[in-house]
Amino acid sequence: MTPSQRKSVPLRFALYALMAALALVFLFPFLFMVASSFKSNDAIFxxxxxxxxxxxxxxxxxxxxVHAFARGNIGHYLFNSVLVTVITVGLGLIVNSMAAFALARMEWxxxxxxxTLLVILLIVPFEAISVPLMLLVSKLPGLAFDGGALVWTRSWLDTLYVQIIPFIANAFSIFLFYQFFRDIPKDFDEAAYIDGAxxxxxxxHVIVPSSLPVxxxxxxxxxxxMWNQYLWPLITVPGESARPLMVGMQQFFGARKTAWGEVMAYAALITVPVLIAFIFFQRWFVRSVVGSGVKG
Known part of the structure; x- marks a missing residue:
């Protein structure tokens, strides 16, 4: 070990100790949630x-x-959340990437x-436009399920697509695609255009295969x-037919005595699957962020 390496040992040890301490701080709420989900209210307090x-x-x-499943229609809420997330992400990848392609690779x-408008949209919080957007969708006609049958409605409220359509186009996603597409050499495009593409x-055939990380x-x-959406479905989905998992938690509150153990159990059922998936795809996620050119 060289002298410079020996000098760096205490610094690296301090850095690892700080990282471990921060990890414990962020881990405490999760441990409390999981532990409390197996205790009674009295034991929690x-x-x-x-x-x-x-x-x-x-x-x-x-x-x-057991009580969380009995009080909350978790299976139905889970189906709604998965459906909304999958459709929004799937359509969003197509719409946002094509919009970014037009901005990064075409002249018009x-x-x-x-x-400029895209950058402005990045700094506008969703809470600032949620109420005007809710008033807009409340006047739009559409289709909804009523007793298992599709019926025509005069409003998008209390439907699945009110949770999907407003979020397909996403300014941040377009910006990520734009940043990545802009760095791909345009020689590829010119060669394809010469061949008649x-x-x-x-x-x-050129941009998408080269942009899998982003x-x-x-x-x-x-x-x-989309999985963590709460505010928007809370104000636009008053009924249970299109209610997602996050909003389903509100039915555990409002009683004279909140059953905190059941709340923690419901929260664990929502959080643990996402955490397991994130841990499983952690390396892929880190590589994708680095490859997409996202900088702090």
Missing amino acids: ADLESIRALLPVGTLTADNY RGKQAVL TPFQVYR FATVTILQALA
Whole structure:
């Protein structure tokens, strides 16, 4: 070991210790949630002031999970959340990547104005436009399920597509695609055009195969965003037929005494599958972020 390497050992040890401490801080809420999901209300509050709150100790029971399934239509809510997430991400990959292709690889009048508008949209919080958007979709006609049959409605409210269509086009996803597409050499496009390819063929056969990392990035980020949607379905889906998992948690509140064990069980049922999937795809996610050119 060289002298410089020996000097760096304490620094690296301190860095790893800091990272471990930060990991524990972020892990505490998850441990509390999982441990509390197996305890009664009284046991949860009794353990709050000790390390026992983070550990599955004491009288443990799976009743909270049984009651969570009994009180909440988890299977139906899970189906809605999966359907909304899959359709939105699938259509979003097509729409956002094609929009970014037009911005990054084609020349047309007004492109700079659209890019400026795209950047502006990135800094506008969704909460600022949620109410105007809700008033808009409340006036749009569409189709909805009523008793298992499709019926014509005068509003998009309380439907699945009110949770899908407004989020297919996403400014942040377009920006990620645009940044990646812009760095691909245009010699590929010119060679394809010389061979008689159309712009769509260039997009399909040249750009897409060269951009799998950014497609992976957008897929993961948009899927997490749609899975965690709460505010929008809360104000646009008052009924149970199109209710997603996140909004389904509200039925555990409002009673004189909240069953916190059942709340934690429901939260664990929502969180653990996503956490397992993220851990499984962690390496792929890191590679996709690095490959997409996302910089801090």
